[in-house]
Amino acid sequence: MVFRLAIGIVATVLAVALAVGWQILVVSDFGSVARGFTPANWWFLILGSIFFGLVILGLVLLCAWLIREMGHSQRQQAFLDAVTHEMKTPLASLRLALDTLERRDPGPERRDAFLRMMDEDVERLHRTVDHVLAAARAEGAVGGPLEGRVELRALLEDCIAQIREGHKLDSEAIRLESDGTAVVRGDEAEFGLVFRNLLENAVKYSEPPVEVHVGVMATGDRRVRVQIADQGIGIPRGELRKIFQRFYRTGRDVQRTASGLGLGLFIVRDLLRRHGGRIEAKSEGAGRGSRFVVTLRAAT
Amino acid sequence: MPNILVVEDEAHIAEGLQFNLEGEGYAVELAPDGRIASERLAQAGPGFDLVILDLMLPEMSGYEVVRRMRAAGNFTPVLILTAKDDPADQQAVPPRRAARAGAGRVAATALGRRIRRRRRCPERRGR
Numbered sequence A: 001m002v003f004r005l006a007i008g009i010v011a012t013v014l015a016v017a018l019a020v021g022w023q024i025l026v027v028s029d030f031g032s033v034a035r036g037f038t039p040a041n042w043w044f045l046i047l048g049s050i051f052f053g054l055v056i057l058g059l060v061l062l063c064a065w066l067i068r069e070m071g072h073s074q075r076q077q078a079f080l081d082a083v084t085h086e087m088k089t090p091l092a093s094l095r096l097a098l099d100t101l102e103r104r105d106p107g108p109e110r111r112d113a114f115l116r117m118m119d120e121d122v123e124r125l126h127r128t129v130d131h132v133l134a135a136a137r138a139e140g141a142v143g144g145p146l147e148g149r150v151e152l153r154a155l156l157e158d159c160i161a162q163i164r165e166g167h168k169l170d171s172e173a174i175r176l177e178s179d180g181t182a183v184v185r186g187d188e189a190e191f192g193l194v195f196r197n198l199l200e201n202a203v204k205y206s207e208p209p210v211e212v213h214v215g216v217m218a219t220g221d222r223r224v225r226v227q228i229a230d231q232g233i234g235i236p237r238g239e240l241r242k243i244f245q246r247f248y249r250t251g252r253d254v255q256r257t258a259s260g261l262g263l264g265l266f267i268v269r270d271l272l273r274r275h276g277g278r279i280e281a282k283s284e285g286a287g288r289g290s291r292f293v294v295t296l297r298a299a300t
Numbered sequence B: 001m002p003n004i005l006v007v008e009d010e011a012h013i014a015e016g017l018q019f020n021l022e023g024e025g026y027a028v029e030l031a032p033d034g035r036i037a038s039e040r041l042a043q044a045g046p047g048f049d050l051v052i053l054d055l056m057l058p059e060m061s062g063y064e065v066v067r068r069m070r071a072a073g074n075f076t077p078v079l080i081l082t083a084k085d086d087p088a089d090q091q092a093v094p095p096r097r098a099a100r101a102g103a104g105r106v107a108a109t110a111l112g113r114r115i116r117r118r119r120r121c122p123e124r125r126g127r
Helices: A002-028 A030-034 A039-103 A107-139 A152-167 A188-204 A264-274 B011-023 B034-047 B062-071 B087-092 B108-120
Strands: A149-151 A174-177 A183-185 A212-219 A223-230 A278-283 A290-297 B003-007 B027-031 B050-054 B078-081 B099-101
Touching (some): A039 B011, A107 A264, A152 A174, A174 A188, A183 A290, A188 A212, A188 A223, B011 B027, B034 B062, B050 B062
Parallel strands (some): A174 A212, B003 B027, B003 B050, B078 B099
Antiparallel strands (some): A149 A183, A212 A223, A278 A290
16 A cells, blocks of 8 residues: 555656656757747647646546545454454353353352343444444435434433443433423434434543533524533544544544444434434543534424 | 463453363463553563463553563463454464464363463473
């Protein structure tokens, strides 16, 4: 990849040098100009300039395309690694637990602990498979906007309860502020996936004690805004948009101090777009928490 | 009682290994990331009889842990436990440095066999 990029860059530089050098030769050849600039000279000049211009343009495009592809394939590789890890780890853990229970009698207390661990492993596998499938669906998603009516407060309470249970958080860790009247248009299951993903991230990227704030407010233009704010590690300014790309993972993820596939926010953004909604990430910078603002269409 | 250091960030696998190894009569110490493992190994010197090592670790990779302990003259046998099965990865740790229990094969019986074999033929000391 680096080799191909180098070829592109060298070729671009060469073409620019040739174009400049060649024009200097033609234009500065005053001897021939003094004898009269023939129509053939003019044609050479014009056509040559156009051709060189095209060559340079083509090479620049090629380079830009290559750079983009390199980023994409790197992210794809990182995704494959993450899926491999997220699937094989719980599988290995399950196999180890099964094997242990088969070979030894751990006593009732340890047996319960093993069963609990196995349950969590199955849940983790389930989540990973769900994410991969949702991303695959998002890829080919067409169809018009979905027209169901979703009561936001009830849905958010559900999602918050699930995340709280999954991470064993107390009731103060995630607070919801909503007047309870907001109803939006769309598919309840898909919005559930959106909010669970956002809450999961808010918790995952927070150092304990977790403090997440969820706010719902109606805006004037028949839209509803949901804000999910955390006091976590924040997002560097340069990454605020990149985090929604498929397979993108932040520096912390790449070193794998946090688990994940780099799919969550991609799925979130895709599902919201499908519903005519949008999402925006805001952060004061690394270490200063982040806010995700989701805008949805209010039901009439 | 032979001493084993288990370096594994996944709590479930670490606990499962610990339970099984203790059942086999080994003393087990757990390290949840590469940095802690490396510090522990530097402290203990040749105090461990075997290191069971995950490759994808937070803070410091398994490769780096092996590299550092070998550089410090610690030739305790290392058994690598990994879910990665990329051939490039398989070559990254030469066999002389560590033996490997392949792709997700953490079955306790197989592991027990591996450990006994690994401890019977420790690698050559020095170069």
